[in-house]
Amino acid sequence: MKQILNDINFDNYIVVGVSAGPDSMCLLDLLEKKTNKIVVCHINHNIRKQSIIEEKYLKDYCQKHNLIFESMTIKEYKENNFENEARKIRYSFYEEILKKYHSNKLFLAHHGDDLIETILMKIERQSNIEGYAGIKRISKLPNYEIIRPLLVYTKADLIEYNKSHNITYYIDSSNTNTDYTRNWYRHNVLPLLKERDKNIHLKFLKYSKTLQEYNDYIDRVIKEKIPSIYKSNTIYIKELNKEDSFIKKNILYYILNDYYENKSDIVTEKHIQCILSLIESIRPNISIDLPLNKILIKEYDKIYIKEKEATNNEEYKIIFEKELKVNNFIFKQEKDENLDGNNICRIKSNNIKFPLYFRNRKDGDYITLKTSNVRKKVKEIFIENKIPLSKRKNYPLLVDSNDTIIWIPNLKKSNLCYKKDENYDIIIKCIEGDENYE
Template structure:
């Protein structure tokens, strides 16, 4: 018997965004939360993404809208109009979670809940084992993930898909089946169809073993990351790796350091890397050549020069820049930032500032590792790399995207992307209006 209250501690007046596809797993989750809504005075918001790859998608979206109306649920939806040339599954996930986060911020929600279950965890772990990863990758996903101002919660992680289907049958929950889930075109489907049944034939409760494996790895990763962070202070000189100091570290910590440095370039696209790329980096580091380099996916270059190793993006058309400006600045990417007298535009292409809140002059530059910004409407700061990911800025554009700072090095605006806490509403007091075009 599934009891969601046994898997998560709910509080009175929690605001919860539920990622719901209209499939059997997410509809089961919604039904469970509806059953305890009054008990905890929960505010429930349904976030539905139409991936626009099946004719049935519009039927599902319309059903969810009507379902939410009938059950007094807030309904938020988006339709993906086009995809890039990247891995479809990875790109769809990034778009989906960007949308979910925007809904969370809109309603100041405490939690984003998704219907990932034990079978999903097994598939994820096995896929990463075959592809190659680090310990954190091999652990799959966690039940609870702390974000800047909310938590991602997967309350069904200890149950199987079969148990959720039985719950739906018992409670008369309607759901839709995604026909693409049976296609061998997608990697996860092949693991689900061929590997998962074999594992369950060996042990019907294998998902509990994988869950314990995941929890143990996550605990180990927490400790290892602390040791890695200490090592980073010893081996980094500005943004470059001091090779002799790096080689003095434990072999496993070396590997974690390399994954960490690469994550600054790949973020959610770390899926592009595997053990062979780490091995190539180690070969470069240990090479007797004083000067050498290797190319990594997505135009990342590793340069070795004597006792130093530098990772950088190869951008031949646009390089990094830093420009001090007052009234007008033409940027290397062809865009312009200028001061204007007035505008009715309230988009992210406009920033209104009060000079008493900031320190002039303003500077526009490209991003640096570790950049953070205090976002308007949020408590605390957020890494610029995460803002770019959530805003679907293409990987190759991130290193040349303009960032506006004051002379105290505080980020006040990412033109066209996000406004900081320094931005003023049109009804508030301000004496500077900036436009990005």
């Protein structure tokens, strides 16, 4: 068995996840034959009384074998999905220990049976090609890699190794509970598969490697396309829609997995289908909820993801004197009479009631247009100009003390605004975004 580690460099400290079960104790023994720079990382899930005994055994084992021992106990669970929450806590602890010992290698004891179970679970839950491939022997993450050298062996192989090498291990009684999906497959499906072929795990391993090769190719294709489709946390729908439906779906998987830092089991087929439906919807402004309190928002031909937050319905009304910043807008009184455009407002003092204010939109707001003297709802102007729904509520409007709307900056002017060749005495300039001004 030890030859499975021959291609791995052991110059620096390595971290190995050890539960005290037969799989991880087998892996630990194999690693000790290669290096003594080992940090044993143990998580007490705190759901069995035996966990205390297992933790003490590992602590004593590490002291005897001159290995570093790091452990943590999960005090409470806050989510309904125990398996998922426990997994997140485990990996968070692994990353903490990797950083502490400046290690870039995490060893885990997943074996061939685990691979079969994972693939079957992914098929049941629906996934993408990478998900259907199950468990990789080596998973490369930004700051470290996860190495699973035991995938070519079954659990029975590992138990046999432990017996022949007199290695003590403990059996987790919760593994018999078929309420957990993985355990259900383990006890109800795996025995039938092994009955037909005792080496069925090797066929699943080949299947997994084939899918991983396909996925690696698709990843290369997607990475070439991403720059024109996804920029600054924004998906450009027109560019995305140029792609074949298969590539389109995998681009969305890629973007979401990148957004969630490649944490598994967060993005599912259901999320992708919801996003595709959102893209195809004729509604210009629409959103869907995503996991971990995120929201995906479509605004006309763009999509972006943000933290879900309480809707800000706070009204504002701010007096304007000579200069003012409101949200992403800067307003400044100007003297240059050559300025022109919808970002410039010219008004005559004796036609309006001072002071001037900038306020956000209210239901029923309208403006009397300069060009036609026709009253038009501000909401309609926002829609015509494709102002995203998220920006409409707080978009600043210039009003006088009679609350008459004089100007919708960058969009429309009222009949109280004047042209360059007309009489006026006030010029206000609007700068939107990060444009510099003096």
